[in-house]
Amino acid sequence: MNIGAAAKASGVSAKMIRYYESIGLIGQAHRTEAGYRTYGQDDLRTLGFIRHSRELGFSLAEVTRLLALWRDDDRASADVKKLAMAHIEEIDRKIAHMAAMRDTLVKLADCCHGDGHPDCSILDALSQSAG
Amino acid sequence: MNIGAAAKASGVSAKMIRYYESIGLIGQAHRTEAGYRTYGQDDLRTLGFIRHSRELGFSLAEVTRLLALWRDDDRASADVKKLAMAHIEEIDRKIAHMAAMRDTLVKLADCCHGDGHPDCSILDALSQSAG
DNA sequence: ATGGACCTTCCCATCGTGGGAAGGTCAAGG
DNA sequence: CCTTGACCTTCCCACGATGGGAAGGTCCAT
Incomplete structure (x- = not known):
């Protein structure tokens, strides 16, 4: 093939x-x-x-390790699970990060009239020194 | 400076x-x-x-557009909001994608003994042709 | 023999960021 | 005045994973 x-x-x-x-x-x-x-x-x-x-x-890099475990008949499933759990934690971190961004964005968007006027809470927030 | x-x-x-x-x-x-x-x-x-x-x-690319709106005194806040909402939707898509991966991983990990034996439901699932 | 579908390697682009080299500038202190 | 160190400049390379495409070779069916 x-x-x-x-x-x-x-x-x-x-x-x-x-x-x-x-x-x-x-x-x-x-x-x-x-x-x-x-x-x-x-x-x-x-x-x-x-x-x-x-x-x-x-x-x-993780796939490399998974492949090695897959091919190793003497592997301990604990090692696979450890890898998977670490990956889940990494995903959790990313989801939390994105959820936090989402929260902030939604709050800002809620305060923005979204009409024809220039006043915009989103831009106001982005231009805050402290923000 | x-x-x-x-x-x-x-x-x-x-x-x-x-x-x-x-x-x-x-x-x-x-x-x-x-x-x-x-x-x-x-x-x-x-x-x-x-x-x-x-x-x-x-x-x-989005920041470029935000900056342009920020500098435009005649902007419509609706344009800013539209950009923000589109971004929120994009984030939602990513979160959903990661949540789905997370779900699958958790299910697989739950079925994995995580002990010293080689049997591993995670590896089994990864090597399934059907996916 | 010719055309088309496949294969090969090689380079470039993405996106946003960091690292580092080679060299110029500036200010402080001896 | 000279040195030292901290800054600045440009330029190239790297990441991660993927796609695009060019230039050229191969294979098979007509």
């Missing part, structure tokens, strides 16, 4: 497959004599794993 | 002040004969405005 077919089958773009190979996230693909990369079922499974991990927001 | 002092006073790093100038977000600073940028109170107000806008998550 060439890279295009592997991309279609795995949901990972050909561009990304090459990139993952270039940074060592996945091993070097087998090549035909002409230099074409070829992929088998195992490779598809790995690419799928990566895609799922990415969809859950894991960074490529 | 040199750029370092302006950075300290405004909370925007010197690096970023130069960058904002380079992309035209702010005007070109006055220069001393030696080529040093100098800043006055007006500049500080602008930098503060930018910083506050960034802290609320506005992109530099």
Whole structure:
């Protein structure tokens, strides 16, 4: 299977497959004599794993660790869970940050008439030295 | 006031002040004969405005529009509000996305024993073809 | 043999920020 | 007057993950 077919089958773009190979996230693909990369079922499974991990927001660095654990038959599930929990905490931090921004924005927008006049509580707040 | 002092006073790093100038977000600073940028109170107000806008998550493209509205005495507050509301919606989308990831992760982590054994529902889920 | 669909590598762009090198300027103190 | 150190200048590189596209090679079907 060439890279295009592997991309279609795995949901990972050909561009990304090459990139993952270039940074060592996945091993070097087998090549035909002409230099074409070829992929088998195992490779598809790995690419799928990566895609799922990415969809859950894991960074490529974290995916590297997840892949290593995945391939390690002697892993402790505690290590996987630890990684996942840390990621959840990171997401929580981001959500909290965005929720705080959202709160402030909503409050400001509520105070803004939103009409044809120039007076605007949003701009007022943004130009506050203290704000 | 040199750029370092302006950075300290405004909370925007010197690096970023130069960058904002380079992309035209702010005007070109006055220069001393030696080529040093100098800043006055007006500049500080602008930098503060930018910083506050960034802290609320506005992109530099959005900040550009906010600055234009801020400087336009004939603006309609409705335009500002529209920009803010669109930004809130964008934040909502991101929060929803992250909350969904979080949900999935928590469910997976709950099913993972997190002990010394290799069996791990998280890895199992990541390696599912169906996702 | 030709065309089209594929593949290769290589470079560039995004977005906002930081790091750092190489060199110029300025002010204070010896 | 000279040195020292803190500042300033421009320029390039890096991140993270992805896409776009150019220039050129390969493969297969007509």
